[in-house]
Amino acid sequence: MHxxxxxxxxxxxxxxxxxxxxxCCTAAAPPAWVREAIANVQPEVQARYYGCGLVVPQRxxxxxxxxxxxxxxxxxxxxxxxxxxxxxxxxxxxxxxxLEVAQRHRAWHADRFGYANVAFHHGYIExxxxxxxxxxxxxxxxxxxxxxxxxxxxxxLREAWRLLKPGGELYFSDVYSDRRxxxxxxxxxxxxxxxxxxxxxxxxxxTLARAVGFADPRLVEDRPLTIGNETLAAKVGNARFHSAxxxxxxxxxxxxxxxxxxxxxxxxxxxxxxxxRFVLDKHHRIETGRLFxxxxxxxxxxxxxxxxxxxxxxxxxxxxxxxxxxCGASLPFDGDNEAATGCC
Numbered sequence: 001m002h003x004x005x006x007x008x009x010x011x012x013x014x015x016x017x018x019x020x021x022x023x024c025c026t027a028a029a030p031p032a033w034v035r036e037a038i039a040n041v042q043p044e045v046q047a048r049y050y051g052c053g054l055v056v057p058q059r060x061x062x063x064x065x066x067x068x069x070x071x072x073x074x075x076x077x078x079x080x081x082x083x084x085x086x087x088x089x090x091x092x093x094x095x096x097x098x099l100e101v102a103q104r105h106r107a108w109h110a111d112r113f114g115y116a117n118v119a120f121h122h123g124y125i126e127x128x129x130x131x132x133x134x135x136x137x138x139x140x141x142x143x144x145x146x147x148x149x150x151x152x153x154x155x156x157l158r159e160a161w162r163l164l165k166p167g168g169e170l171y172f173s174d175v176y177s178d179r180r181x182x183x184x185x186x187x188x189x190x191x192x193x194x195x196x197x198x199x200x201x202x203x204x205x206x207t208l209a210r211a212v213g214f215a216d217p218r219l220v221e222d223r224p225l226t227i228g229n230e231t232l233a234a235k236v237g238n239a240r241f242h243s244a245x246x247x248x249x250x251x252x253x254x255x256x257x258x259x260x261x262x263x264x265x266x267x268x269x270x271x272x273x274x275x276x277r278f279v280l281d282k283h284h285r286i287e288t289g290r291l292f293x294x295x296x297x298x299x300x301x302x303x304x305x306x307x308x309x310x311x312x313x314x315x316x317x318x319x320x321x322x323x324x325x326x327c328g329a330s331l332p333f334d335g336d337n338e339a340a341t342g343c344c
Contacts, residue, residue, distance in 0.1 A: 028223075030056070042105040065088070091120045091121070103254065126152045131297045139164075258295035260295060
């Protein structure tokens with residue numbers, strides 16, 4: 001499988017124009033401040049970008065970030081500007097051709113930014129223990145449409161938990177399916193390279209994440225994928241795919257459901273680039289100055305992380321009032337999934 005992926009991304013794909021689906025493309029236009037950072041990235045690096053989402057969470061200044069499956073380094077060089085000289089970005093990828101592009105332009109970016117805070121490692125993201133990365137050494141781990149390419153996805157999640165600092169988060173975009181795919185699809189080299197063959201069934205992803213410690217995965221945004229290639233569309237049949245951005249916090253003791261303790265938060269509007277609202281996930285868009293009721297897990301995701309200084313917190317959590325209404329277990333994606341329900 002490693003050789004298959006390395007060949008596809010090192011030899012078959014030379015740019016985004018070579019892609020046969022929109023799975024490895026970012027559909028929505030990023031905000032202006034991210035577009036400015038992208039414009040500062042060397043053109044060859046930009047041309048070798050195959051991500052499916054925007055892996056730029058809030059509050060990045062001074063953070064130490066690990067990028068899993070960094071490819072030619074576009075996201076690394078974008079994040080380098082956003083963490084600033086007090087932060088750092090470390091990229092890991094298994095494809096030598098991609099990393100050669102990333103490494104070759106390190107000096108170019110250091111000269112443009114006025115500092116050097118990016119490093120790259122050649123290796124497998126399911127074998128991070130072999131790279132001597134610092135345990136509990138990263139504030140944020142990102143990944144952009146890469147985990148689906150790995151056979152041992154549980155190993156990736158276990159290593160992410162080990163490498164994150166307490167209160168840190170895994171913030172990543174990937175491709176998910178609405179069902180478990182047959183082995184023949186997973187083995188198809190084009191479907192796998194296009195990020196479809198290795199896509200996890202959403203509920204299997206939730207099970208894997210919770211098993212390694214990420215007790216309450218949060219969906220930030222999602223979009224249905226289209227397969228313009230008729231041959232590939234025929235192969236996948238009735239299976240449907242979504243690109244989704246998720247955030248998983250390393251917080252011990254989160255509960256398996258959204259429990260109501262009568263707690264609330266108020267966003268101060270003090271995060272750079274986010275003066276009007278703070279978006280934690282798809283169901284928590286917190287307007288500045290508004291008292292916003294939250295479950296116990298959400299309270300901790302704000303109180304016990306890098307976001308605490310930007311919120312006021314209400315309630316001590318001593319009294320339990322039951323579940324928030326509407327906490328269902330159906331697939332959460334928009335589009336053709338009409339059964340999706342909200343959560344607290």
